[in-house]
Amino acid sequence: xxxxxxxDDGKIARPLRIGPGEEAAGAEVTSxxxxxVLSLECGSILLETKPGPFTPIPEEDMAQWAPSEGDKExxxxxxxxxxxxxxxxxxxx
Numbered sequence: 001x002x003x004x005x006x007x008d009d010g011k012i013a014r015p016l017r018i019g020p021g022e023e024a025a026g027a028e029v030t031s032x033x034x035x036x037v038l039s040l041e042c043g044s045i046l047l048e049t050k051p052g053p054f055t056p057i058p059e060e061d062m063a064q065w066a067p068s069e070g071d072k073e074x075x076x077x078x079x080x081x082x083x084x085x086x087x088x089x090x091x092x093x
Contacts, residue, residue: 003036040082
């Protein structure tokens, strides 16, 4: 998996590979920190926990710099995000 942390303007602040043999086995993301997780291998499993109860995030609290869920731009955005994050990660290693 690849955890991607963002700055408030949507730039990648830190990519972090998570999984067996990677730099981390897991990660804790603080409340209010912009992030996403990308699967790098088919069959990957992610467990996310939060204090309850579950409350859906209102649209106005979503990142304004990212496409909305279901938008036709999402697949291209995720692919470009994956490419950028992996390049950044390999330049640090």
